[in-house]
Amino acid sequence: MVRRARKIYRALGEVYYYAHPELDFENPFQLLVATVLSAQTTDLRVNQTTPKLFAAYPTPEDLAAADPAVLEELIRPTGFFRNKARSLIGLSTELRDRFGGEVPGRLEDLVTLPGVGRKTAHVVLGNAFDRPGITVDTHFQRLVRRWRWTEQEDPVKIEAEVAEIFPRKDWTTLSHRVIFHGRRICHARKPACGACPIAHLCPAYGEGETDPEKARALLKYEMGGQPGQRLKPPPDYPGRPAPPLGARAGG
Numbered sequence: 001m002v003r004r005a006r007k008i009y010r011a012l013g014e015v016y017y018y019a020h021p022e023l024d025f026e027n028p029f030q031l032l033v034a035t036v037l038s039a040q041t042t043d044l045r046v047n048q049t050t051p052k053l054f055a056a057y058p059t060p061e062d063l064a065a066a067d068p069a070v071l072e073e074l075i076r077p078t079g080f081f082r083n084k085a086r087s088l089i090g091l092s093t094e095l096r097d098r099f100g101g102e103v104p105g106r107l108e109d110l111v112t113l114p115g116v117g118r119k120t121a122h123v124v125l126g127n128a129f130d131r132p133g134i135t136v137d138t139h140f141q142r143l144v145r146r147w148r149w150t151e152q153e154d155p156v157k158i159e160a161e162v163a164e165i166f167p168r169k170d171w172t173t174l175s176h177r178v179i180f181h182g183r184r185i186c187h188a189r190k191p192a193c194g195a196c197p198i199a200h201l202c203p204a205y206g207e208g209e210t211d212p213e214k215a216r217a218l219l220k221y222e223m224g225g226q227p228g229q230r231l232k233p234p235p236d237y238p239g240r241p242a243p244p245l246g247a248r249a250g251g
C-alpha cells in the first residue's frame, strides 16, 4: 500500500506539476482570512471577493475595528457571511491583542483563533510559513479512502495515518496534488475514471464514469478547458486565470 501510495503521489506530480494553493493571497494574514472565507464555498468565489475586502481592511487592526454590517456585505458572496464576519473580527482582535498584529506561525497558536481549526491552520502554515502540513479537507478525505491509504473517517486520524506514509517535507505538496485531483477529476458523486491518468494505480477505478468520452466531459477547471480558480495563478499554471466577479464564468 505504501509503495502504491507513493507511486500515486509521483504520478499526480506529473499531472499537476503546477499544483498550488488556489486562494489568492500576498501575506499570511490574507491567506488566513481567505481560508476562513473558503468554508462551504469555492476558492474561486473567495478570490472574487477578497480584492475589495483586503483593500478595505489591509491589516488585522483594520479588520478588528470593522463595522460588522459593512463587513458582512463585503463577504456576502461567500455564504454564511454572518458567522464568517464574526470569526474574522474575532480572530483579528486576537491577532491584535495577543500576537502583536501578526499571524503566529505555530499550529497550537493558530487553532486558538476564532473560526480556525486544524485544516485552516495547516493551509496557513504550509503555504505562508513553509511549515509542512497535511490539509484534510473533503477532497482529501474522499480520495485517500478511495485509494485505501486509510480506513479512518476522523480527519485528525486520517492526517496521522497519511503522515506515516510520506516524509514531512512532502506533506504540503501532497495536499495540493490530492485536492487538485479531487476538484478536477476524482469528484465526489461521479469521478471521471475513464479520463483519469492514475486509473492504473487506483483500487477504486470504476466507481465513476469509465467511458473515456463521457468521462472527459466531467473534467473541471483547466482539465476541462475552463478557467482556474485563481485570479492571479502562478506562472507555470497551464490554464486560464479565473474571471473577476461579475465577468462571465468560462469566458
Ligand code: SF4
Pocket: 146, 185, 186, 187, 191, 192, 193, 194, 196, 197, 198, 199, 202, 203, 204, 205, 206, 207, 208
Ligand atoms: S480511477 Fe476513478 S476513483 Fe480512481 S482516482 Fe481516478 S477518478 Fe478517482
